[in-house]
Each structure stands twice: as structure tokens, then as C-alpha cells.
Amino acid sequence: MNAVAQAQAHASAAAVPALAFEGIVKRFGPVQVLHGVSFALQPGRIVGLLGENGAGKSTLMKIASGYEAPSEGVVTVGGRAVSFDGPRAAENEGIVLIHQEFNLAEDLTVAQNIHLGHEKRGRFLLDDNAMRQSAAQVLAEVGLARHPDTPVRQLIVAEKQLVEIAKALSKRARILIMDEPTATLTPGETQRLFALMRRLQGEGVTIVYISHKLDEVEHICDEVVVMRDGRFVAREATDALTRLQMAQLMVGRELSDLYPPRTPAPADDAAPLLRVRGLTVPGWAQDVGFDLRPGEILGFAGLVGAGRTELFEGLLGLRAASAQVIEIGGRPVRISSPGQAARQGLVYLSEDRKGKGLHVDFGLAENLTLMDLGRYASPWLDRAREQAALRDAVAEYGIRTGALDVRASSLSGGNQQKLALAKVLQPRPRIVILDEPTRGVDIGAKREIYLLIRRLAEEGKGVIVVSSELMELIGLAHRVAVMRAGHLQTVLPNEGLTEEELIAHATGTH
Ligand SMILES: Nc1ncnc2c1ncn2[C@@H]1O[C@H](COP(=O)(O)OP(=O)(O)OP(=O)(O)O)[C@@H](O)[C@H]1O
Ligand SMILES: [Mg+2]
Structure with a gap:
């Protein structure tokens, strides 16, 4: 073949898409x-897939990877129409999906999870050694320093995410779909993941990257595809768009400032709503003390693993913990469980939405009223009141759902987050502790959540926001507490606070 023919062959090969969607329609019952x-x-x-919560990103990618079947339309791989009867069939075509919601078996080990459904066999039995070895190799690739025999139950959320990624890598995909892979990762882990993506790209792998973090999309994606309300709306080279333009394509309207103006800080001498001294969660947090005042938004910053989540799990009785003082409204209290805390006016939104926040197999109404059953059961459950509460919550929190009588698992990721938020606020608490409240939430809904947090503070409630997004804390909080390696380093008033300053305290380099 001469050079021209070679170039032509190359050009026509490049024109065959790795993956294509043609007229894909999906209905769930009556809901399209x-x-x-x-x-x-x-x-x-590397293609970024953008869209608001509920736009249909995960659904489309589940169709591409064999978890859902299209109602109409065709998926092609390398120019051939395919139809998958399950994820295994898609994997055989080289398509692998990393789920937005984890899909790990908690009782199995890391190595067993990585090989689940693809167990290596010796002559008669499963070849545990071979599985352990190949698991160790992919764990090293994603940078998870855990023994392959560790039970998944013992991992923190970020580690579970890395196991999901390792599991997908071990399948040697040609088309790798990542549904919000960095929602729970630290900046360091994210950078390592990006390096890995670049390496895979160099090997010819096509990557779909779903994320609400537009700075990451800008950094790693060659182009972006934007969806809105279940439709394709745009496809552009990443360089051709600013972040604001991306966001505007997603929401289909002009966007103003993300952060609402802060409410005035509460008076220094106001009596604390919540007073904590000497709170210790063995292995995670030592001797932590802080005050939360009425009308105050107190941020908690720190690296993943600094002990913030575990500190509050200890406070709520979800982990073994001891404290010298815990007072609500000046009265000493003992907190043994989230339910009991709620009766004393303190509620907690877990960062682990699927594990500890929602019962995804229950309906929306059941989830909403679970913490506050007293109001709906007198003595029988009042279905009409429950439905009315659900309708109110759907409107107030902007939960997007096709129908009201569906399971929580059928909501999109970001809408599950809104439901979880609505659920913890049902008992009308005085003190609200929110762990990563905007994780997986789109840019428009984020602003709604910020407005809601501000409104809670204006009503005189005390709000604690644990967040890995420093700009979020700087935009919202009156004061920011910084934790490092289980210790509360400092509590900084938010006057001209910068990201650099927070990072310096969180890493101990100030
Ligand atoms: N099994 C199901 N039954 C009914 N409705 C469903 C089901 N799965 C998804 N949906 C609906 O389809 C719509 C699209 O959801 P999808 O999860 O694809 O959104 P998404 O773009 O991934 O959003 P997010 O950014 O929040 O993850 C949502 O309105 C969701 O409620
Ligand atoms: Mg999704």
C-alpha cells in the first residue's frame, strides 16, 4: 500500500466511531x-458527558454497557449494531461501566470483588493466589494501599471508589465509562486517576467521563457532549467552551453567581446551640471541642482521612466514641443513635448516601418520613399525610422524578441526594450536620442547596457543613474548622479566607 492509500485507510478507520447512539429512547413504564x-x-x-441531575446521563451509559435495554434505537460499536442481554455481553465487546453508585459486595474481600463474576479457576478450585496477585496489581495502578484480602466493609468511601475503578481496569476495557469517579476522591487520588486515564488513552481506549466538576472536565476531556432533559443538546471541543458556557448549555438558561451572599455572622457572645468538648473517636479523632451558635454556618475542612466524617459518626452514636461534654441548648445530652439525636433536635446527613442515608429499595415517601414516623403514625400510618409531605418535599427541594410512587433507587444520583436532605430536615431540627451535602449535585441544584442552608441559618438554626470543596466552605460558612490527622487544628473566621490558607492548615504546612 502506498502512503496515500495508507493515509486514506487510516482516515476511514478513524471515521468509524468507537461507540455510537442512534435514536435511543428509554421509557420506564409510563415515564420517558x-x-x-x-x-x-x-x-x-476522552469525552466529558455533562448534564443536570436527571438529564439521563447514567441511563444512557447503562444502555451502552448492557445494564439497561433501550426501548427504541440502536447502539453501535465499531460501526456494528449490538444488543446486549446484560453487562457481561457488553464486556465481551470491551465496554465497561464504573457505576456512580457503588456496586460492591460488602462482605467479600477486595480481591473477590475485583474478580466477581470473572473468577480465575485452577484445575478444580478457584485460584485464590492468582486472583490476589492480579488484584494487587490493579490496586497498585489506582494507588490503593490495601491488602487484597481486606473485607470491603472495612473501607472508607474513597477506597471503595478506588476498588470500583480497579475492578473495571482488571477487565481491560476498550471503552471505559466512568460515572462520577472522583466524587469521593482527594485531589491527589484524582490526579493519579487522570494520569491513568491518559495512559489508557495512549493505548487507544475511549473514555466517557461523567462529572459535575467542570474544572476536572476542562482539564481531562478532549471534548464534551451535553444532555438536557433526556436529549442531546451539544458537542464541542473542550477548548471552545468556558466553564460558564458549559453550565449554561446544561441548564439551558443564563446563570448568575453560584454562592448566595452570606448571612451576617451570629454575635460572638451568643450562647452555643451545640457545645462539644473532649470528643474522641478511637483511631480517628482525638479530643475535639467546638461550639456552634444559633444562626451560624460552621464549615469543617480537611483532607480525606482527616477524621471529619468519623468525628460526626462518633458524635451521633454510629461509632464508638467518648466525650467530656455534649450540650444542646445548654443541657447535657447523651446521643446513642441518629434517631435519638433527631428527637433532641439534632440531625445528620451522612456522606454515604446509599449505605447510611437512604433505603434505596423503599419508596420516596417511606424514605422521607422514616425519621419522623411519630408525625405520620397516630396510631396507623397516615398515607394521605405522607403523600402530601412527599409532594411538598418534591417541590421544596426540587426533586426531579417522573412519578411519586417509585423506589428511591430509580432517582438519579443528584436527586437521591436531594431526597436525603429532605429526609433529615423533616423533623424540623435546631441543629443540622451535613456531610458533603452537594456531592454529585449539578451546578443549578447546588445553588438551591446553598440557599436552603442559608435559610436554615437565617431561621436561627445551627448548621455544620463538612465539605471537600473548599470554595463551597469559603462561599457559605461563617467560620471554618480545619481537621488534620484526627485533630482539630484551628477554627478560622471567614474574613478573606483563601483556599491556600485552608490547604496549608489541612496539610500542616502553614
Ligand atoms: N429504574 C427507573 N425507573 C424510573 N425512572 C428512572 C429509573 N432510572 C432512572 N430513572 C429516571 O430517569 C431520569 C434520568 O436519570 P439518570 O440517572 O440517567 O440521570 P443523570 O443524568 O445520571 O443524573 P445525575 O447527575 O443526578 O446522576 C431521572 O428522572 C430518573 O428518575
Ligand atoms: Mg447519574
């Missing part, structure tokens, strides 16, 4: 969530 989506992905590219 995808309305004829068509677009194609060129091989070897």
Missing part, C-alpha cells in the same frame, strides 16, 4: 427519560 439520543464517540478520545 430518553427522547431519541444520537451521537458518536471517536476512538481514543
